[in-house]
Amino acid sequence: MKKIKLLLVDDEKPFLDTITKRLEKRELYVSAVYSGKEALVELENNKNIEVVVLDVKMPGMDGIETLTEIKKSFPLVEVIMLTGHATVETAIDGMKVGAFDYLMKPCDIDTLVTKVNDAMEKKRKHDEKIIEARMKEISGRMV
Amino acid sequence: MEPSSMERKLFYQVLTRKITVLIVVISFLPLMVTTGTLFYRFNLTYSEKIQAHISELVQRHSQDIDTFLLEKLGNIRCLAHQLETTQQTTKVFLQNHLELLKKEYRDVFTDLGLVNKNGIQFAYEGPFKLENANYIDAQWFKKAINRPFYISDVFAGLRGHPHFIIAVKIQSKGFDYILRSTINFTAFNSLVENIHIGKTGIAFIINSEGELQTQTNVGLKQSIIASMVDRNCYKNNETVFAKKKDALGNKYLCVTSMLKNIDWVMVFRQDLNDAFRDLWKIQLLTLVIFLLGCIVILFVSFTLPRSIVKLISQADTKSEAMNKQVVESGKLATIGELAAGIAHEINNPVAIMVEEAGWIEDLLEEEDLKQCENLDEFTRALKQINTQGKRCKEITHKLLSFARKTDSTVKDVQINDAIKEMVTLTGHMARYNNVIIETNFSEGIPYIQISSTELQQVILNLINNAIDAMEKTGGTIIIKTKISTIEKNHLVVSIEDNGPGIPKDNLDRIFDPFFTTKAVGKGTGLGLSICYGIIQKMGGKLDVHSQVGIGTKFRIWIPFQKDYIENKENESESKNKGELT
Numbered sequence: 191m192k193k194i195k196l197l198l199v200d201d202e203k204p205f206l207d208t209i210t211k212r213l214e215k216r217e218l219y220v221s222a223v224y225s226g227k228e229a230l231v232e233l234e235n236n237k238n239i240e241v242v243v244l245d246v247k248m249p250g251m252d253g254i255e256t257l258t259e260i261k262k263s264f265p266l267v268e269v270i271m272l273t274g275h276a277t278v279e280t281a282i283d284g285m286k287v288g289a290f291d292y293l294m295k296p297c298d299i300d301t302l303v304t305k306v307n308d309a310m311e312k313k314r315k316h317d318e319k320i321i322e323a324r325m326k327e328i329s330g331r332m333v
Numbered sequence: 334m335e336p337s338s339m340e341r342k343l344f345y346q347v348l349t350r351k352i353t354v355l356i357v358v359i360s361f362l363p364l365m366v367t368t369g370t371l372f373y374r375f376n377l378t379y380s381e382k383i384q385a386h387i388s389e390l391v392q393r394h395s396q397d398i399d400t401f402l403l404e405k406l407g408n409i410r411c412l413a414h415q416l417e418t419t420q421q422t423t424k425v426f427l428q429n430h431l432e433l434l435k436k437e438y439r440d441v442f443t444d445l446g447l448v449n450k451n452g453i454q455f456a457y458e459g460p461f462k463l464e465n466a467n468y469i470d471a472q473w474f475k476k477a478i479n480r481p482f483y484i485s486d487v488f489a490g491l492r493g494h495p496h497f498i499i500a501v502k503i504q505s506k507g508f509d510y511i512l513r514s515t516i517n518f519t520a521f522n523s524l525v526e527n528i529h530i531g532k533t534g535i536a537f538i539i540n541s542e543g544e545l546q547t548q549t550n551v552g553l554k555q556s557i558i559a560s561m562v563d564r565n566c567y568k569n570n571e572t573v574f575a576k577k578k579d580a581l582g583n584k585y586l587c588v589t590s591m592l593k594n595i596d597w598v599m600v601f602r603q604d605l606n607d608a609f610r611d612l613w614k615i616q617l618l619t620l621v622i623f624l625l626g627c628i629v630i631l632f633v634s635f636t637l638p639r640s641i642v643k644l645i646s647q648a649d650t651k652s653e654a655m656n657k658q659v660v661e662s663g664k665l666a667t668i669g670e671l672a673a674g675i676a677h678e679i680n681n682p683v684a685i686m687v688e689e690a691g692w693i694e695d696l697l698e699e700e701d702l703k704q705c706e707n708l709d710e711f712t713r714a715l716k717q718i719n720t721q722g723k724r725c726k727e728i729t730h731k732l733l734s735f736a737r738k739t740d741s742t743v744k745d746v747q748i749n750d751a752i753k754e755m756v757t758l759t760g761h762m763a764r765y766n767n768v769i770i771e772t773n774f775s776e777g778i779p780y781i782q783i784s785s786t787e788l789q790q791v792i793l794n795l796i797n798n799a800i801d802a803m804e805k806t807g808g809t810i811i812i813k814t815k816i817s818t819i820e821k822n823h824l825v826v827s828i829e830d831n832g833p834g835i836p837k838d839n840l841d842r843i844f845d846p847f848f849t850t851k852a853v854g855k856g857t858g859l860g861l862s863i864c865y866g867i868i869q870k871m872g873g874k875l876d877v878h879s880q881v882g883i884g885t886k887f888r889i890w891i892p893f894q895k896d897y898i899e900n901k902e903n904e905s906e907s908k909n910k911g912e913l914t
Contacts, residue, residue: 202681208688215695247677296684296726298692 194310194325195238198222199229199256200245200272205319207285209299216303224261226251233264241309243302246273246280261288266316268309341649345642352638360630364411369625379612387530387588387601388572394528395572395590395599401524402484402594405441405516406499408434409637410482412445413512423447427458443496443515445743450478450509459515473498477511484595486540487518487547497521497546522547525599531610533585534603541596576605631656646795658869663843668846668862683729690715740750745780746788746826748814755792756812757798767807775815778824781893783871788891789876792866795828795887798860801851802885804857817890823873826873826889834881834898843877 196218200206203224210222221236223229226248235240242260255297257269271284271292281292290309293302412430419426427445434442444459452469468474473485477500485498500513523549528536538546572590584605589598606613678709694715697708705711756770763770792812799810808831817823835843842848843866849858868875873891 202685205681205685205688208685208692212692212695215699220551264442264626295680296687296722299688 193217193219194306195219195236195240196221196306197229197239197242198231199224199226199242199248201225201248202245209302212299213303213306216244216299216307218303218306225249226253226256229256230259230263232259233267239267240313242267242269242308243272243306244269244289244291245295246271246284254274254287257284257289259288266320268313270302270309271304341646344661345646349642351640352641353634353645356634356637357630360634361627364623364626364630368619368626372619375615376612379615380609383608383612384574387534387586387603388574390528390530391536391588391590391599391601392572394525395592398521398524398538398599399593401521403593405514406482406484406501406594407498408438408442409512409514411502413503416447416503416512418735423456424458427456431458439520440517441520443517446513448474448511448513450511454513455510473500474511477513478500478509478883484887486542486544530601530603531607532604533607533878534601536599536601538592538597538599540598546597657768664846672859678731679725683722687719687726690718690722694719743782743784746783746785747780748778748788748826749774751785751788752792752812752826754816755789755796759793759796762797762841763800763810766800768803768810769808770796770810770812773811773813775813778814778816779893781824781891783891787871791867791889792826792828794860797887799828799830799832803830806832808832808884818894820890822894823890823892826891827886828889829884829886831884834883834885835877835879836881838881840877844875 196213198210198213199261200207200222201224206222206224206299208222213220221232221239223232226244227250229242229244233242242252243311244256244260248256251259253271253273257271260267260269265288268290269288271279271281271289273292273294281289290312291305293305381740415430416423416426421429427447430444431445434445444457444461444463446454446459446463448454448455448468452471452474453466454466454468457464457466472488473483477483477487477498480502482499482780485500485639487495487497496515496518498515500511502509502511525536525538536547540546572588575587576588577585586601586603586608588601591598624627650656665852694712696713699714752772752774756772760770796810796812803810811827811829813825813827813829815825817825839848840849844861845858846862847858848862849898851858865875868889868891871891873889875887877885877887879885
């Protein structure tokens, strides 16, 4: 299976670094950025990114804002929210804007990987459907 | 007693005193000034009026007497002139004229007589046989012989009958003789006797020697009468008004007036008590009203401040209790925010630590450390870090949930159903701990508008606490719901266990955040404090009664709107009706 391309967004550098290393060890292709803005730039530069893990509480652009921007510019990318709060509200807000799921910090690495996989699968299926649709359209035209 | 409550008591006492003094001062001053002024002015005016009235009366009467005497004197003088020129015999003349006078003046003139200069009455006409009576030694004769006319004092006379005489000197045919007439004393007396004012007001006339000239039935001694009149103080014919004191100490009024034609003094005497009786009656009335006013003021000034201060102290107590509550909820809110902040800050480092431990674990798997004798220890330590990290996470999450808003959507909740759910939920754990949960739900409890999640959180917490308390012994939890009979429009949920109870020292603190008696790591000490906050937010209250060895009872009071019951009743009624028709 193709390596998942993952983007981690968190302002907490030590956390981000370690989790990057751990995720890379689990056969994921991970890029890490420290703010919402950087995340948007990275997504612009690297179109292969399939899943974003996004911390809710960040200085500057916060998680929800970043999520909104991401969904606006890259609607096909799946986003998993990472919250420090146990606030269901934030999670609900995130889901409403289009997040795939949410996780509470500190999270179990295996849970995270599972969720990322789920998100990736959803995205890939989604992509497939789009491709199928295109193909249908093209074939339809041909007929 | 606490010093603060002592201070407060003192403060209330001082306040009471201050208000009392204030009321007394601002009520008494105007009352006293008004009453005093009116009293004084009225007294003055009334006294003046009485004085003027009596003076005028006396003056008028003395004038009357003057006129009377003058008139009678005039009559006799006229008669004397006629006598000088008459052709009639004296006998006939006297007879005719006495008849005439009697006709004109009734009984004023008793008799007429002519007295020669030797004092022999040589002609007489009247009811007595006084012809040839000798007056040479009579006082009046001595005086009359030297003057053109004379009015005598009242005297007993030859007949021993009080009377007085008007005598006019006539010079005819070279002889001096006197025409005299006896004036009916009774007629004269009635002029004075008519003056009667009040009970003790009497009038009389005294002559220059201070002898009574009128008949009065006053038992006054001659000396007293004489002392009443001070002749030096008369100028012209003024009326003199004086207040005097007699030998017995009785005060009396003495009004005197000089007569013009004769050296007599008209005296009016009245006891002061009698003269000013009306005034004193009014004075008494004023005094009584004033005293009554004083009593009312005093009564009000002692009772009103007391009730005011009582109200104030009640309000103080209430506001104090409110303050306490506000502080309590403020404390909870602050702690909540603080906890949330801390939890959040701790969360990240803990997350990093757990991740780092996880990373080491990952690396250990990769390395070939099978020979390393401490490998087991490494793994164990890393597991421990992981476990403790998760514990941290749990604590921080609980703290965060303390501060966060849970699902607080308010909707109609049937409290019995909500509790039933919780009982089912905890049933397993209860059975495991040998605890039986009994429920006793009242029917007809109205729907209440609250967040059912929050209520369930509270119930769950209380049930869990009870189960925890009876962990070792087992026991019974009784959950009751009913409409409160103590608080109006409240319903009560009571959760009662027969566990070990809560010691009194702890009882005051069980709602404080972070207060726990559970072993370290078992409880956060936030459960009850969260419950307290939730119930308070609902507008209700949560209280606890506990006795060591007997059990603990928590009661939740939640207010409901009265119309809820009515609405429900109406609904059911209409439903019934619907069924009937």
